[in-house]
Amino acid sequence: xxxxxxxxxxxxxxxxxxxxxxxxxxxxxxxxxxxxxxxxxxxxxxxxxxxxxxxxxxxxxxxxxxxxxxxxxxxxxxxxxxxxxxxxxxxxxxxxxxxxxxxxxxxxxxxxxxxxxxxxxxxxxxxxxxxxxxxxxxxxxxxxxxxxxxxxxxxxxxxxxxxxxxxxxxxxxxxxxxxxxxxxxxxxxxxxxxxxxxxxxxxxxxxxxxxxxxxxxxxxxxxxxxxxxxxxxxxxxxxxxxxxxxxxxxxxxxxxxxxxxxxxxxxxxxxxxxxxxxxxxxxxxxxxxxxxxxxxxxxxxxxxxxxxxxxxxxxxxxxxxxxxxx
Numbered sequence: 001x002x003x004x005x006x007x008x009x010x011x012x013x014x015x016x017x018x019x020x021x022x023x024x025x026x027x028x029x030x031x032x033x034x035x036x037x038x039x040x041x042x043x044x045x046x047x048x049x050x051x052x053x054x055x056x057x058x059x060x061x062x063x064x065x066x067x068x069x070x071x072x073x074x075x076x077x078x079x080x081x082x083x084x085x086x087x088x089x090x091x092x093x094x095x096x097x098x099x100x101x102x103x104x105x106x107x108x109x110x111x112x113x114x115x116x117x118x119x120x121x122x123x124x125x126x127x128x129x130x131x132x133x134x135x136x137x138x139x140x141x142x143x144x145x146x147x148x149x150x151x152x153x154x155x156x157x158x159x160x161x162x163x164x165x166x167x168x169x170x171x172x173x174x175x176x177x178x179x180x181x182x183x184x185x186x187x188x189x190x191x192x193x194x195x196x197x198x199x200x201x202x203x204x205x206x207x208x209x210x211x212x213x214x215x216x217x218x219x220x221x222x223x224x225x226x227x228x229x230x231x232x233x234x235x236x237x238x239x240x241x242x243x244x245x246x247x248x249x250x251x252x253x254x255x256x257x258x259x260x261x262x263x264x265x266x267x268x269x270x271x272x273x274x275x276x277x278x279x280x281x282x283x284x285x286x287x288x289x290x291x292x293x294x295x296x297x298x299x300x301x302x303x304x305x306x307x308x309x310x311x312x313x314x315x316x317x318x319x320x321x322x323x324x325x326x
Contacts, residue, residue: 007033010257015043018263037235041223047214057215064208077221081209086202093317115159127190135188149186150178175292238273
């Protein structure tokens with residue numbers, strides 16, 4: 001028979017959200033337990049340490065202005081940040097032509113530049129009117145949720161070059177094609193990150209800083225304060241709830257708790273069997289919320305030779321399999 005353990009709060013998922021929730025509950029004097037299906041903490045943030053002493057962030061890696069709680073967690077756990085190198089010129093490769101430039105916007109033909117500038121200013125203006133707590137209450141919420149970011153782009157930008165460059169930026173920010181994204185969601189996300197320029201930028205932008213020791217180090221340090229309260233390789237298969245408690249079943253044990261927080265992406269929640277079942281509308285929503293999908297590749301050199309040529313290492317291109325290089 002499976003063993004049964006009891007706790008005040010059960011957290012499913014040991015990514016940054018789950019670890020933070022468990023830590024706050026423990027600080028409030030509650031007994032907590034965290035169940036994680038993987039053999040590590042950090043979730044979609046994962047630092048791979050190589051044999052030669054180097055490390056690479058296979059998942060999320062940057063932190064920037066506005067992400068104050070992550071900066072605060074880094075300070076709390078004694079993890080320092082360092083700026084992403086951006087001194088020098090960036091490169092744009094379009095139509096297999098290479099151009100070097102400085103600043104955020106690459107050199108484009110005047111019509112394309114004006115078209116892109118108009119679209120960026122408009123998406124910033126529209127997103128500024130979004131209430132982050134209740135984006136669905138905007139007067140145009142239904143209209144915007146009924147169109148995609150790609151559809152909006154095609155209406156706003158007649159220039160094909162401008163649309164291609166906007167698409168490169170959007171795919172890097174959202175990890176999805178613009179035609180897969182609700183325009184309302186795109187505005188909400190843009191507002192949450194301040195504006196589209198901030199999401200694209202390095203200095204004073206979302207790619208401003210990285211973490212010494214890797215992006216998952218704050219999570220690993222936070223997990224150390226929960227030592228004994230985290231169980232790895234413990235995938236939750238089923239959840240049963242009644243008025244008095246909630247019970248989670250893993251492969252060889254069960255956990256009974258007064259409350260539960262599920263800190264998983266929607267697509268992973270659907271792998272759990274719930275009793276009673278989740279509301280139909282919620283299930284259908286999660287079925288339509290896939291995770292973003294990108295490939296991330298690393299090339300490691302003995303020295304940054306491109307800096308000797310006055311380049312910062314940033315490349316944007318619509319050619320080949322790689323759209324952005326940092």
